[in-house]
Amino acid sequence: xxxxxxxxxxxxxxxxxxxxxxxxxxxxxxxxxxxxxxxxxxxxxxxxxxxxxxxxxxxxxxxxxxxxxxxxxxxxxxxxxxxxxxxxxxxxxxxxxxxxxxxxxxxxxxxxxxxxxxxxxxxxxxxxxxxxxxxxxxxxxxxxxxxxxxxxxxxxxxxxxxxxxxxxxxxxxxxxxxxxxxxxxxxxxxxxxxxxxxxxxxxxxxxxxxxxxxxxxxxxxxxxxxxxxxxxxxxxxxxxxxxxxxxxxxxxxxxxxxxxxxxxxxxxxxxxxxxxxxxxxxxxxxxxxxxxxxxxxxxxxxxxxxxxxxxxxxxxxxxxxxxxxxxxxxx
Numbered sequence: 001x002x003x004x005x006x007x008x009x010x011x012x013x014x015x016x017x018x019x020x021x022x023x024x025x026x027x028x029x030x031x032x033x034x035x036x037x038x039x040x041x042x043x044x045x046x047x048x049x050x051x052x053x054x055x056x057x058x059x060x061x062x063x064x065x066x067x068x069x070x071x072x073x074x075x076x077x078x079x080x081x082x083x084x085x086x087x088x089x090x091x092x093x094x095x096x097x098x099x100x101x102x103x104x105x106x107x108x109x110x111x112x113x114x115x116x117x118x119x120x121x122x123x124x125x126x127x128x129x130x131x132x133x134x135x136x137x138x139x140x141x142x143x144x145x146x147x148x149x150x151x152x153x154x155x156x157x158x159x160x161x162x163x164x165x166x167x168x169x170x171x172x173x174x175x176x177x178x179x180x181x182x183x184x185x186x187x188x189x190x191x192x193x194x195x196x197x198x199x200x201x202x203x204x205x206x207x208x209x210x211x212x213x214x215x216x217x218x219x220x221x222x223x224x225x226x227x228x229x230x231x232x233x234x235x236x237x238x239x240x241x242x243x244x245x246x247x248x249x250x251x252x253x254x255x256x257x258x259x260x261x262x263x264x265x266x267x268x269x270x271x272x273x274x275x276x277x278x279x280x281x282x283x284x285x286x287x288x289x290x291x292x293x294x295x296x297x298x299x300x301x302x303x304x305x306x307x308x309x310x311x312x313x314x315x316x317x318x319x320x321x322x323x324x325x326x327x328x329x330x331x
Contacts, residue, residue, distance in 0.1 A: 212234075
């Protein structure tokens with residue numbers, strides 16, 4: 001597995017990480033716990049070193065799963081988790097709101113350390129920017145946690161460029177996590193130039209468009225009520241029918257490269273910047289191996305230009321998230 005360094009930090013990780021959210025939540029009924037522990041450990045065997053979770057995935061159960069799976073392998077991996085939602089640390093009850101008060105951040109860190117069965121969090125992201133707490137106060141709380149040895153690196157998720165700058169001025173931001181793929185290219189306008197200027201790494205989530213770019217969906221695809229995609233506009237039947245043109249583009253390139261659409265989607269991301277580390281998620285061992293195969297696929301400058309030119313002629317339909325969730329992003 002190739003390695004990459006997130007920005008100008010000293011945090012080196014595998015070129016592809018593993019997003020663990022889908023193992024317990026958001027994508028329908030949770031997968032079998034034993035199977036997911038085996039999958040995570042199998043990923044380590046394949047050279048994956050970056051594993052992404054959050055207290056809100058469940059809540060709590062995803063961190064517990066990742067902690068159990070990686071405890072015997074702790075010194076071989078980098079564990080990223082997140083804070084920022086208003087979740088009762090005893091009951092797991094969610095208010096539906098945000099909470100990045102410094103005292104809450106520190107309490108979350110302690111609880112996450114226990115669930116993850118570790119003495120340090122390698123990368124601690126603010127999951128969503130809390131408009132009621134100055135980002136300088138958030139960065140200050142992380143600075144305290146770093147000083148105390150509980151956190152190694154600070155990250156932000158779905159933050160606006162100016163927020164990233166303000167946070168970075170207080171304590172260095174190692175990585176920013178946002179959605180980015182051929183299906184959603186919003187970060188290209190402001191986020192990627194800001195990260196390059198400041199020396200911050202980028203960790204795209206949903207690099208396969210929550211499964212759409214694998215080519216396994218069409219307008220007849222239906223989702224379980226417990227699957228978040230059932231409420232997402234871009235997964236409505238009419239949007240899927242229109243957006244399949246993008247998958248057809250990936251299929252055409254894949255045929256020329258002896259690859260799959262998913263591998264081309266990931267290879268395209270990897271080719272954008274050397275400090276980009278996507279974190280595709282999966283619950284299936286054969287999909288894990290397929291995704292990891294993208295690291296070995298090289299796209300030439302001409303091929304990348306061809307993909308961009310063809311993609312620019314496709315009109316995509318449907319918002320990437322429900323409006324209530326979008327309202328929490330880009331602050």
